[in-house]
Amino acid sequence: MNDLNADPKAEWLKKDRTYLWHHISPHNDNPIIFVSGEGAWLTDADGNRYFDGMSGLWCVNVGHGREEIAQAAAKQMTTLAYTPLTQSHVPAIELAAKINDWLDGEYRIFFSNSGSDANEVAFKIARQYHRQNGKLGKHKFISRYRAYHGNSMGALGATGQAQRKLKYEPLGIGFSHVPPPYCYRCPFGQQADSCRLECAQAFEDAIIGEGADSVAAVIMEPVITGGGMIVPPDSYLPRIRSICDKYDVLLIMDEVICGFGRSGQRFGHLNYGVRPDIVTMAKGMTSAYSPLSATAVSAELYACFKIPGGDNHFRHVNTFGGNPVSCAVALENINILEREELVSRSAQIGTQLQTLLSPLREHPNVGDIRFFGSAVGIELVDDPISKTPARSDRVAGIIAACFSKGLLIGKNGDTVPGFMNILTLCPPFITTDDELDYIASVLSEVFFGISEEDAS
Ligand code: PMP
Numbered sequence: 001m002n003d004l005n006a007d008p009k010a011e012w013l014k015k016d017r018t019y020l021w022h023h024i025s026p027h028n029d030n031p032i033i034f035v036s037g038e039g040a041w042l043t044d045a046d047g048n049r050y051f052d053g054m055s056g057l058w059c060v061n062v063g064h065g066r067e068e069i070a071q072a073a074a075k076q077m078t079t080l081a082y083t084p085l086t087q088s089h090v091p092a093i094e095l096a097a098k099i100n101d102w103l104d105g106e107y108r109i110f111f112s113n114s115g116s117d118a119n120e121v122a123f124k125i126a127r128q129y130h131r132q133n134g135k136l137g138k139h140k141f142i143s144r145y146r147a148y149h150g151n152s153m154g155a156l157g158a159t160g161q162a163q164r165k166l167k168y169e170p171l172g173i174g175f176s177h178v179p180p181p182y183c184y185r186c187p188f189g190q191q192a193d194s195c196r197l198e199c200a201q202a203f204e205d206a207i208i209g210e211g212a213d214s215v216a217a218v219i220m221e222p223v224i225t226g227g228g229m230i231v232p233p234d235s236y237l238p239r240i241r242s243i244c245d246k247y248d249v250l251l252i253m254d255e256v257i258c259g260f261g262r263s264g265q266r267f268g269h270l271n272y273g274v275r276p277d278i279v280t281m282a283k284g285m286t287s288a289y290s291p292l293s294a295t296a297v298s299a300e301l302y303a304c305f306k307i308p309g310g311d312n313h314f315r316h317v318n319t320f321g322g323n324p325v326s327c328a329v330a331l332e333n334i335n336i337l338e339r340e341e342l343v344s345r346s347a348q349i350g351t352q353l354q355t356l357l358s359p360l361r362e363h364p365n366v367g368d369i370r371f372f373g374s375a376v377g378i379e380l381v382d383d384p385i386s387k388t389p390a391r392s393d394r395v396a397g398i399i400a401a402c403f404s405k406g407l408l409i410g411k412n413g414d415t416v417p418g419f420m421n422i423l424t425l426c427p428p429f430i431t432t433d434d435e436l437d438y439i440a441s442v443l444s445e446v447f448f449g450i451s452e453e454d455a456s
Contacts, residue, residue, distance in 0.1 A: 009033060009045040037064025040428045040435055042408070050403070053439060054410040055428045058225065058257045058375070059283035061346075062336045063430040069289045069332045076328035083324065085317060091327030098334055099285075099296060102266045105275055107296035110314070111322030115256035115282035116150025118293035119219065122252045122278045123154050123172075124316055125297055125305075126217040129250070132304045132312060138216045138248075140174040142206050146227035147180070149219060149254055158219050161227060176210060178202035180224055181232035184368040184379060185387065199232070200239040207247045217250035217278070222268030222372070225257040226412050228422040229370045229377020237272035250277040250301070256293070257375070260284030261337055261429060264347030264373030271372075277301055287333045292326035342429035349374040349431055356440035363447045365390055377412070378423040389421035398423065401446040407439060 012033050022028060033045040040063055042050045055061055062069075076091060083089045096109035110125075112118050123141060130138035143149065145160035154172035156165055160180075165171060179187035181199040188198035207215050218240065224230035244251045253276035258268030262284060265271050269279070278301070282293035305314050320326075337343060350373045360366050360378065367381035380390035380398070395411055402409050410424040427439065 012045065039063045039065065040431050048406070050406050050408050051427075051435065051438065053402075053408050053425050053427055055426050056288050057283070057410075058262065058426050059288035061261060061284045061429050062287040062333055062340075062342065063428040066287075066289070066333075066336065068336060069287070069329055072328045072332035073290065073325050076325045080324050085319070085321070089324050089327075091324045091331060092322045095327045095330050095334075098331060099281075099294060102260075102334070103279060103296055104266070104270060106299040107279065108299065108302040110295045110297065110316075111327070112293045112295065112318055113291045113320050114150070114293050115254075115280065116152045116155040117318060117321070118256065118280035118282055118295045119149050119155040119158065119252070119254060120152055121295040121316060122219070122280050123158075123217070125278065125295065125301065125314060126250045126252065128314065129301050129304050130216050132307065135213065135248070137211075137213045140176065140210055140215045141217050141219055141252075142176055142178060142203060142210070142215060142249075143219045144180045144224065145177045146182070146230060147177075147219075147221065147224050147254075148226040150256075174216075176206060178206050180227070180230050181236050182228075182230050183233065184370075195233065197233065197236060197239055200236050200243065203240055204243045204246075207243065207249060212247040212249070215247065215249050217252050218244055219252040219254055221254045221256075222258045222263060222271065223375075225372070225375060225424075228379070228412050229372065229375060229424060231370050231372050234272065237269065237274045241274040241276075244277075252276065252278040252280065254280050256280060256282045257284075257426075258372070260334070261343035261346045262373050262375055262426060264343070264350055266343055268372070285333070286326060286330045289333065290323075290326040290329040291320070292323070292330055337429075340430070346374040346429045349427060349429065349436065350376075352433070352436050353425075353440075356436060357443065360443060360447055365394070366447070374426060374429065376425040378425070380421045380423065392420050395420055395423065398446055402442055405442045405445065407442045 016031060017029050034042050035045050036043045040052055042052050080089060092111060099109050100107055110121055112121055127139050141158055143158045143160055147160045149155045149158040157172035157175035159165060160177045179199055179202055203218060241251055253269045255267050259281040263271055269276055277298050279296040286292050305312055350371050353376055354371055357369055361369060364383055365380050366378060367384055367387055368379040370377045380395055382388040382390055399409060399411055411420045412422050412424050
């Protein structure tokens with residue numbers, strides 16, 4: 001029997017506390033229970049509204065509540081929800097072709113479910129590729145400290161954040177790391193005018209140090225997003241490309257966050273004019289309306305998997321990879337990105353935020369503000385001279401203050417436990433100019449403790 005006086009939120013909280021295991025954080029017995037989303041806004045069970053300044057987790061790029069996507073999913077579910085994986089279906093065919101258009105190159109597309117899956121597929125393809133070329137020893141991967149590449153044993157092995165890994169080691173073997181291109185805290189002690197791209201040279205040193213005959217691939221994001229919005233100098237990626245070419249090492253570009261417009265171009269690497277051998281993508285491909293990821297493999301690499309005779313095919317399967325409904329969702333999501341010109345809007349949001357957030361640079365706890373397209377990192381310090389990372393309670397305080405004003409932002413940062421000193425922001429691409437003003441005024445109020453009204 002229904003209890004008409006029942007408090008649904010209290011019931012949900014009770015069940016949450018009893019049954020649900022939340023991701024990454026210590027169990028929070030008092031989570032916000034979100035019940036709906038529209039545009040850039042989320043609503044909780046008490047009717048409070050929040051601006052989704054992180055687009056969920058760097059993913060709901062076209063915003064919440066898109067009827068067109070819901071209709072595309074419903075149509076596909078009733079037409080064809082699943083097919084035998086070794087055969088084909090129209091949404092996967094059309095989506096693979098569309099991704100090729102977006103990538104500006106000739107790639108074969110392998111579909112999976114998550115960003116981690118897409119990276120695992122990239123690692124397996126890289127190893128098999130070298131083996132099929134007779135280079136049996138090439139099995140290692142090099143990535144960067146601070147990078148995040150996923151939660152599974154291989155992708156976590158590629159991740160360069162100790163605190164995410166230590167409880168689960170040993171992880172996939174064969175992964176090593178080099179320092180990131182972290183210009184604000186250059187690991188090589190250089191300044192802009194003395195920089196010799198030592199951070200890129202570190203890859204060559206690592207390849208030589210590991211033994212070039214043992215290295216299969218380098219994996220990197222165009223910029224390190226989750227690890228602190230670390231944006232490299234413009235010549236960094238081209239230099240990495242030429243080092244990879246020199247040693248027959250593949251370049252895997254993790255576009256899980258940067259892809260599909262976040263960088264202000266269709267894919268992040270297009271900002272730097274390099275062509276990766278393998279590109280992995282997920283989040284923004286469906287704007288998170290349905291789980292889907294892809295590993296795009298250059299036509300040259302793919303040719304090795306088609307050599308007649310022998311056991312040359314890629315022996316990898318996942319039941320839900322390339323699910324017709326998820327592919328239909330991705331196609332509609334990409335249609336929206338194209339129809340509403342949201343990639344250029346993402347670039348424009350970045351430019352507007354650069355202006356709107358520049359007053360924050362005056363605040364003594366703001367060490368640096370970094371942008372890549374519409375993704376922003378605000379690095380907090382105790383003071384700008386020592387650059388000591390701000391204490392995690394100060395960062396938590398800022399996030400809580402933004403939250404109390406209805407703005408959801410993220411944090412990321414240092415690999416040293418206790419330090420999470422980089423605030424992150426990546427609004428949906430449909431964010432209006434007024435909403436950008438709102439973000440800036442909340443941040444200004446929180447940092448400087450005055451509202452615009454107070455000031456006028
Ligand atoms: N690569 C990058 C750069 C990511 O940011 C993430 C997730 N935040 C992943 C891979 C893993 O994606 P997923 O959580 O979908 O497995």
